[in-house]
Amino acid sequence: MQLGVLCSGGKDSLFSCGMAKEREEVACLITVHSKNEESYLFHTPNVGLVRLQARAARLPLVEVDTEGIQEEELADLGRALDMAQERYGIEGVVTGAILSVYQAARIQRLCHDRSLWCFNPLWHTDQEAYLQALCDQGYDVLISGVFSAPFDESWLGRKIDTRALAELKQYAAQYRITLTGEGGEYETFVADAPFFTHRIEIVTATKEYANYRGVYRITDARLVEK
Amino acid sequence: MILVVDLCYREHSLGYEEFVLPIARIIEGQDTSVSIIHYTRNAGKSVIGCMGVVLCGTPLQDNAFRLYRNAFSWLAATEIPLLGICAGMQAISLAFGGEVFPSLEIGMTDIRVTASDPLLPGHATFTAYELHRNTCTVPPGFAGLAESDRCIQIIRHEDRPVYGVLFHPEVRNEGVVERFLSLFCW
Numbered sequence: 289m290q291l292g293v294l295c296s297g298g299k300d301s302l303f304s305c306g307m308a309k310e311r312e313e314v315a316c317l318i319t320v321h322s323k324n325e326e327s328y329l330f331h332t333p334n335v336g337l338v339r340l341q342a343r344a345a346r347l348p349l350v351e352v353d354t355e356g357i358q359e360e361e362l363a364d365l366g367r368a369l370d371m372a373q374e375r376y377g378i379e380g381v382v383t384g385a386i387l388s389v390y391q392a393a394r395i396q397r398l399c400h401d402r403s404l405w406c407f408n409p410l411w412h413t414d415q416e417a418y419l420q421a422l423c424d425q426g427y428d429v430l431i432s433g434v435f436s437a438p439f440d441e442s443w444l445g446r447k448i449d450t451r452a453l454a455e456l457k458q459y460a461a462q463y464r465i466t467l468t469g470e471g472g473e474y475e476t477f478v479a480d481a482p483f484f485t486h487r488i489e490i491v492t493a494t495k496e497y498a499n500y501r502g503v504y505r506i507t508d509a510r511l512v513e514k
Numbered sequence: 515m516i517l518v519v520d521l522c523y524r525e526h527s528l529g530y531e532e533f534v535l536p537i538a539r540i541i542e543g544q545d546t547s548v549s550i551i552h553y554t555r556n557a558g559k560s561v562i563g564c565m566g567v568v569l570c571g572t573p574l575q576d577n578a579f580r581l582y583r584n585a586f587s588w589l590a591a592t593e594i595p596l597l598g599i600c601a602g603m604q605a606i607s608l609a610f611g612g613e614v615f616p617s618l619e620i621g622m623t624d625i626r627v628t629a630s631d632p633l634l635p636g637h638a639t640f641t642a643y644e645l646h647r648n649t650c651t652v653p654p655g656f657a658g659l660a661e662s663d664r665c666i667q668i669i670r671h672e673d674r675p676v677y678g679v680l681f682h683p684e685v686r687n688e689g690v691v692e693r694f695l696s697l698f699c700w
Contacts, residue, residue, distance in 0.1 A: 311528045389643060393621030396574060405575045407528045412536035412684055
């Protein structure tokens with residue numbers, strides 16, 4: 289089955305892409321650039337770098353822009369799915385949804401309207417086992433944004449490794465955040481994945497942080513040999 | 515041990531993690547062991563010695579299981595408690611002489627309880643996550659226990675612990691699976 293993977297550049301979409309590549313054919317990545325940093329559906333920090341990820345994965349990319357207005361975002365995503373069907377003949381869509389019924393139901397409806405299959409391979413996953421798998425399988429995942437207590441500035445640009453995972457587990461228990469950041473507590477950027485032919489080297493980045501909210505904005509990055 | 519039956523379009527499909535593993539985790543969370551089998555792998559033989567069977571749902575576009583009706587003929591003959599979820603409810607209905615017909619529901623939906631039963635949450639109404647293009651009739655020998663505005667949501671055999679739920683209890687209604695285990699499988 290030819291699939292298009294909805295890709296924000298973060299860990300959930302790229303790990304789902306890796307799972308999809310093991311079982312079916314991934315025909316393209318699909319990304320929506322939201323101008324609204326509070327987007328209901330689309331993860332925003334560094335989404336422009338999905339182009340580099342697509343090149344690293346040797347996959348074509350379907351891109352559309354959205355103003356990020358609730359519900360209109362959906363029409364823009366629908367436009368992206370139409371383009372992916374037309375250009376790459378996708379028969380189904382893969383998302384990185386874990387717990388969000390809001391996100392999952394809306395994407396299911398868009399897919400149904402187009403007779404597309406919809407897969408959410410991380411749906412209600414064991415979150416700790418998933419993050420451990422990310423570390424074990426060679427995904428290079430950086431924190432690209434924090435949006436809740438108790439994350440301080442040191443988390444911006446930090447790699448999710450076994451030590452960071454142990455701290456996230458402690459935060460999840462103590463502050464009731466979701467371990468995977470599904471509640472919007474943090475966002476991530478994937479610089480390398482097992483199916484990338486090249487890894488992404490971050491050349492320059494800036495940090496903006498105040499009151500438990502911050503963004504690690506990658507301003508220059510390039511592909512390098514693995 | 516509980517036998518969890520994967521009804522997705524093929525073994526180890528991309529639907530496995532979404533529709534099978536969340537159910538297996540709920541059962542394992544009740545300190546009960548799980549054996550998972552694809553419906554094409556002669557599940558009727560594997561059921562011997564199990565305390566219960568849960569038949570899982572499938573992706574919205576996936577109705578391949580309906581092409582293999584013989585793979586579910588054992589459902590009507592077994593004495594073991596059964597819980598069918600979405601596609602699993604449709605498989606139970608078909609095995610007991612019911613019919614499947616189109617009915618689309620996606621997302622959180624209001625459910626009205628129409629007959630009391632210990633499997634249900636204990637409220638007159640509750641909300642549940644729906645993901646189906648088809649529903650089924652209440653087959654002969656069964657009763658309907660709950661419904662949405664569109665269609666039947668829960669069926670139960672009149673004499674045996676055989677249930678079908680059209681919604682997905684793994685999303686915000688895990689208690690349905692937990693009560694099935696505690697009431698009938700232990």
